[in-house]
Amino acid sequence: MTIVYRSNAGTTRRYAELLGEQTGCDVLELAKAKDTVADDVVYLGWIMADEIQGLAEAKACFDLAAVAGVGMMDDETNIAKVREKAALDTAEFFFLPGDFHIENVTGMLKLAMGVVRKAMRAEVKKSGDPEAAKTLERIENGVDKFDETALAPLTAFIKARQSGD
Ligand SMILES: Cc1cc2nc3c(=O)[nH]c(=O)nc-3n(C[C@H](O)[C@H](O)[C@H](O)COP(=O)(O)O)c2cc1C
Incomplete structure (x- = not known):
């Protein structure tokens, strides 16, 4: 194996x-x-x-x-x-x-992450969805x-x- x-x-x-x-x-x-x-x-x-x-x-x-x-x-x-x-x-x-950790993301993936982050921010603002809030928190602060x-x-x-x- x-x-x-x-x-x-x-x-x-x-x-x-x-x-x-x-x-x-x-x-x-x-x-x-x-x-x-x-x-x-x-x-x-x-x-x-x-x-x-x-x-x-x-x-x-x-x-x-x-x-x-x-x-x-x-x-x-x-x-x-x-x-x-x-x-x-x-x-x-x-x-x-x-x-x-967002600082380790580069190139196209950084761009993609930027899109996800923006979408999550909008979602959290609009609906306060706890799942979206958790994802956003992880994207912004890292884990x-x-x-x-x-x-x-x-x-x-x-x-x-x-x-x-
Ligand atoms: C563009 C991008 C999208 C991601 N999407 C997800 C996801 O959908 N679900 C998840 O659990 N983790 C997601 N992650 C987090 C990574 O899977 C996680 O950081 C993982 O530890 C990366 O493994 P690596 O260090 O071997 O690259 C994403 C990370 C990046 C950069």
Whole structure:
């Protein structure tokens, strides 16, 4: 089993590397893994607009045993949206809470985040929607949600596969 990941600001990479240390699996970035990995893959991708980035490519290239999305919106409703959009067939789904700091967002993504931020501000002003308010608060003030212990279910899944369960 190989761990393949796509990260933007580094949180997903940290999770992937930690998972590699805990399980002994090789860890590769998606672009590097595409032509080289032949065995089962556990794929980790950062979440943008409820979508696990790189997942379509990973689905096309590998046999996926499990998929984990890394995002800052860690409530059940948002996690359910990510799971639904991921539309996994047989692969297990996991969610990992991620860090977010607007100062680490650059280029086109910074532009996209600016649009989301503006829309959230308007929504909060108009309806006072608590979900929109929470998202806006996270966008503006950032969050540190990386949590080593959140990896436990995924680590256990990989170890069970390794021992042939
Ligand atoms: C443009 C943009 C859109 C995002 N959209 C979501 C989202 O829909 N849901 C979520 O949980 N997190 C969202 N995030 C937060 C990231 O998924 C989070 O910061 C994650 O830790 C990024 O992983 P990375 O550090 O590996 O890049 C978004 C971040 C950016 C920059």
